[in-house]
Amino acid sequence: MGRQTARTYIKYRKGSKVPEYDRDVPADVRHIVNKAKWKKSLRGLSLDAANAEARRLASEHDQIIAAARSKTPLPSHPLGTDAIDLAGGIGDLLQWFNRRAIDAAWLRQEAESMREFVASDGPSDEVPDPDWAASHTAALDAERHQINRQLARDAAHFRALGKTPDDLRKSRLHAAADVIEANPRDRDEITLGGVLEEWKTASKASATEQYEYPVKLFEELHGALPVKDITAVHVLEFRNALMKMPPASGGKFDGMTMQQIIQKAEAEGLKPLMASTSSKHFRCLKTIFAFALEDLFVTADVAAGIRFRGAKGKHAEAKKQKRRTFHPNEMKKLFAGAENHKWRDAEENIWFLRLLTWSGARPEELAQLSSDDLVKSAGHLCLDIHDLGENHSKNESSIRRVPVHPELLRLGFEDFVKAAGNQTYLFSTLKRDGRGRLYSAMQRRLSALIDGKVSKDPRLVPYSLRHGFKDALRLVPGYDREVAEMIMGHSNPRHQTGRGYGTEQIVVMAELLAKADPFDKRRVVSEFEEEEEQIAGTLDDLDGEVEG
Template sequence: MHMDIDVMSEEQIDALLEDKITLEILTEEQSASLMKRLNDRIAKAELMLLQSKLETQGMQLELQELQAVDSKLSAETRTAEAYDFLEKVKAEKEHAESIKVNATALLNALMNAQQVPNLVQPKEYPKDGDKPVSFHFAAFMKDRAKGDFARTTRLSFEKALATLSEVLGEKPISDVTRQDVAGILGKLDGQAGKHGRTDLKRGTVQKYLSHTKTFFAWAEGQGLVKENPAEKVTAPLESRKASSNVARLPYSPAQLKKVFAAPLFTGCKSEKFVFEPGTAKVRDGRFWIPILGLYTGLRLGELEQLRPNDVVKHEGHWCIDVNEQDTKTTKTDGSVRLVPVHGELMRLGFLDYVKQRKSQKTLFEVRDYSKFWNDRFLNIHGLKTEKLVFHSFRHTFSSWIRTLPNSEVKNRLMGHAPTTTGEMYGRILTAAEIQMFLNLEPVFDLSALYPLKG
């Protein structure tokens, strides 16, 4: 905060002393300048008081002498000049007394004001309390590791604390407030939009806040904070809502036919001009993401985060592992799941594509696919409506698996949070359940897109 204390007027200094908020954010240099100005005031007041005392004492001596002379004069012999001088001395004495009273009051006020700089002195912190929250993560994680700390839980904590660090920056841990912790909700809301999600379930926010509360409870035990600033922070009923609360519709068979007859899938002009018909066959993320959305029900954010090593073998079947490893995030705890790779994806050559991407960090090299699909693809091909978006593939998948006899299996495939105590156990599909899914007839015939053999 730019403020030159040295050139401020006395009136400005008075106003500053009344502004407690500004006093608390003064720099050390500004605080030192303010202290000097106050000390100068006190010194001047003391000098004025001393001068007042000396003048008063001198006048009192003169007055005593004149009163002695005056007492010897009769009323007839007292001159007008002597009377006038006596009255003048009395007035000077009264003025001196007034100066003395005012100077004393000023001195007392300034002596009280001398306590103000205590408010702007550098704050005293407990040991390492002046360090940001990120400084303490290693010690916290080390203490947590002494107990039952599963790898997935550790990764979940790391992501929650990383978000907290982004929100708080370099703010000392001892200064963190409840309002600061509540800021994590806004950060999560921003992440939801970035990954193309239209809502963020309460469970996700609760998980992050739970981890944050655990961290600050540890910090309180270490004496780094006086009280847990996250203790009374609660998640809203729904942290993010669809902007217009419009219910998304699944793609109809006619709409799917139009989607997969587009040049992007059947043949386009080039990799750059994928909306114009041609002979070029594009088989990158732009091609695969909608097909996987249709046959796996994965959310767009989950698809964008996939890595080649997320395609794994389980119970003898290829599956997509939706997890929270490294920097990946999921919508809720229930979102961590295995989704079998349907035979139609096999026939389309998905595993060959995965093999080609093995040396790459991500499975799909795409950026802002939500905009590509919702704003460009659907518009260009006359499919854009308020209720039809990329997320509609997930609704189509949900409708497709309704024929499965086991509701728990459907919830696991969709990545829904457990609805019963029994569902909390055995979230991974069994071989029989996987086979049940693989036996489903294709949701839509994509045989025209099969790679040529030969």
Template sequence: MPKPHFLRRPSGLYVRFLIPLDCRAAFGRRYLVRSLGNLAGDAARLTAAQFGYNLAQSIGALRAGMPMVKKRKTLPGPMMLKHGVGYAPLASSLPPPEALADEVDPFAPGDHTPPPVRIQNGAGDEVFHYTQQMGPDGTFTLTTDGTEEDHRRAMEMAAQMAVHFHGAVAPAAPVQSARPSPLLSVNIPLFLTQFRQKKPSAANILDTTFTLRILLSVVGDKPVRDVEATDMDKFLDAIQHWPPNATKQAAFKDLTPAAIVKKAKKLGGRVISQRTQEKHLDSLRKFFKWCVRRKELDDNPAAGLHVMTRAEEETRTRRAFSDAELATIFDPERRAKHCDTPSRWWLPLLALYTGARAQELAQLRAADVEEVAGIWGLHITAAGEGQHLKNAQSRRFVPLHPALIAAGLLDYRADAIAAGADRLFPGLGAKPGDTVGDWFNRTYLRSVCGFDAGQVFHCFRHSFSTKADRAGVSEARIARITGHSTGGSILREHYIDAPSLLERLATVSAVVFDLPPVAPYAAGRFAAFFTKHKKVQRRKAAVDGRARRSSKA
């Protein structure tokens, strides 16, 4: 029997039933909903159970090729003639099920009272040698009075009726059993487990987990196969009202995602960027694509779902920094006051002179700064634990610009190694690129430098490419440094090939910026930072150790 799902709406209590997959074409819908009026408690449950029973009878009738009823109007089922214990099936006189979709009430009680049967002799007199009966399954039975003559005549009549009805009725379509569909609450943890096995970045896991948490909260737990366009509308509405860092704000503390969205709508204020919304949609598509591959969904309900056009995404408020803006960003007094950690001091400079992405630089290990054939440079790879690249073209060796060496980057590297740091810029957490970007974009550029929201860390990448282009460097040579795709015509099997190192160094050196003087790095500048970081790491190791011992006990 279909399981009732209760819905409380402003107009009262309702009950909803899921229609099996093989019957939806006949019903013309996925769900059937009925009002329970002002009923509550046991009375509502009893009425819902009665609805469910009647619906089960209608579904059973439909699967047997029988009709459903409207306003208790009885339609005949398959006819059978009975004599003793023998049955003779007749061709059904029913209309095809699809003709009934708009004419039936599947919740109508199963009234199987047969229509009157008039049997006459040649003189027109009625004879009553037959009785009629319609069973619970809709089978229509005529029973003779038991004489051989009556049975013979009844069988002749049955043959004539079969000829009369033959060809007038479309045969019932074969019933395909509906494959059970797991709930979202079951599939999401399984997907995340298998997703982790592919070893994505910790940031990717956190983002995907959070996206699916929002999905489950705003659409509710339901079978995966029942997720539809209206659910995607709810998800879109949620992310378009989602406040930045909502879970860290006191106003939204301990609230579910659905409650956060409801409260955010009342409070108003800033929401996450369109780019962040697109990331949520990317994670959603990834999950439903996995469901489709497992044949738990016919198609991906999030496919083609976007909040930005491709053109908008390509040109989203990105341009190179002007010389005046760079002078503001790298003002010596401003940097001395606000760039108080290794990552804040070095990463803007590295981005300006390499054109690399924030994530690529923030995840560097100390060992990734290396001298190759007499040329110092950065290994931008995904070889280390927790390192990830955007694509295959991103793997590369970038020579250090002379300005970086003059600024003392190699001296800083030595300090980091001496302090026992594996990461070149420790303390950035599971999402190092986001940590750097958030501080630079929201704090340094907006609050400290007074820039508008159109400028972000990624603009360093555009600044490098723009300067290289104006210096006459070819697009292919720029792509070697920045890790852009070149269509496969330039990149080679190995990302380091000795003949190209001098060319790469020349490309990097051709990029010149008119910046205020950068004070050389003084050895030991961040000694206090490394000492504090060591204490944090020791404390974390102790906590993890106690947790492991406790789990074994």
């Protein structure tokens, strides 16, 4: 081998520019680790990304060495080792874990049956000798206890990887789910992903994707480190990397790590995320770090003193970061373009556009609708927006029934729903992206329509239609803000959730909604910030890069 960089164990073969992670396993632990060297090619990564990946591997291998030297048995699949790969992947390792859990349950049942048989009043020639039975059940119990000790140790690692009992039961790994449920997390080994799962359980948040995404990116950048080993420098490096991330809608980066996405963005000159979006991701991440301290997984919140700094620019540039609604004349151009557009899935696309225009619902809420979600309530046909099954909601207030606008009924919405039949979703061409969302493909279609038929103004986005409808509600004589918030699914101290909507609420919503016209010439263009998610436990930003 040729030269080697300090501490990261990156080496280059003689005459090659391809970096490799190359580290010798210390001689005193080779018999435990069962290998003499760790090697991994870092081909295709930029120098910064290769260094980050090498640091992640080095940290994981440091933990393995420390565990081996502590004279405590290494887990069967310690985080970061290639034992998962040797097992055929995490799925195969979980199958093995499930089989071992089944073995332990069978041993317990056999021992219990033997004890019951010995204590029975059966014929003497059939009941086993008590001494033999005692030694046999002792052997069964000893084997079961050995398996259970291993399962308890491994359960902590599976939970640290974010594997919950519900996830395992969905995969029909019921025995593994029972073991993980019965064994608490190892607080010394829990990762940020594991803390996220604990936060989800404690907070009972209904819309968790906004938190899962930045945690996923963080662990792609730094690896699944124990949260107690994460430093402020790790958080600072993540913040700086996040500012380089391009928009990932539409699944165009599916299967790529954060480092690979950034490298591709830099090579192709892709624009980064809007500052409001990347700032939101960072606040979500800080919420999980704050919870880690609150629940005593750590003794200090290493993210608390790190502030997100958006790129500074001129007023005109800052203005572009905002969104705006469509002018009524632009609405006409949009719908004329949609009617004449040569879409492959024209009917679905036009109906999605109509619903987004005349309902005020969020795009993802519409993407999740099925034919069963058109229900009659208080004499009105309503959209039933819920979080049942695989559906997700932003918060409790977004779970609601919204009367269908008369214009949608006039255009034949009921016929469109009937034609969908027993399809899982009304918009059957939409598939879940890497973040589990259905709207991504429709967002691309509508964005292309807006750019091609209306304007290339970056402030005009499909979401502008929702805000245009909100403005149209304000123009209705006798406008009631609280009723409008119920329609839009906004939080209100006196409106806890749409689950309890009764006849009165449906009727008043229907009255207001029926008079709202997004094509009303009186409606003027308004600007709005990208809708912020409600961040539980949002921290106050502190001055300085890293304080203390």
